[in-house]
Amino acid sequence: MHDDHLKLRTRVTCSVTFEAAHHLPWHAGRCHRLHGHSYRMEVTVEGHLDANGVVIDFDEMSARLVEVVTERYDHRLLNDIIDNPTAERIAHEAWGAVAAAGLPVVALRLWETPDAFVEILGD
Numbered sequence: 001m002h003d004d005h006l007k008l009r010t011r012v013t014c015s016v017t018f019e020a021a022h023h024l025p026w027h028a029g030r031c032h033r034l035h036g037h038s039y040r041m042e043v044t045v046e047g048h049l050d051a052n053g054v055v056i057d058f059d060e061m062s063a064r065l066v067e068v069v070t071e072r073y074d075h076r077l078l079n080d081i082i083d084n085p086t087a088e089r090i091a092h093e094a095w096g097a098v099a100a101a102g103l104p105v106v107a108l109r110l111w112e113t114p115d116a117f118v119e120i121l122g123d
């Protein structure tokens, strides 16, 4: 393989899941009431291949996401952590935590139900 492939930007995505409760006081419908979701968060990082041929090892990235995301939100009342924890606001808060942990995040997708997600894209 020619060395040019080392310059290509390559994206790696890992996902984690967590169970959490929230309520949205402003919501006119059922989300006003306390309820829970099985969230799935997909985090994408971008970089160049290292000497081992990876951007980041899947196992290392998964372990980091468990530390930063799962342990932060799992079996919590999200209103205790985030004011007005809509899926959008949870995703934004998580982006900050993931970036602060040193992961070069470029996209983050949060599934609140099997049918609906929000996505944040970086530059």
Ligand SMILES: [Zn+2]
Pocket: 022, 031, 035, 036, 037
């Ligand atoms: Zn909800």
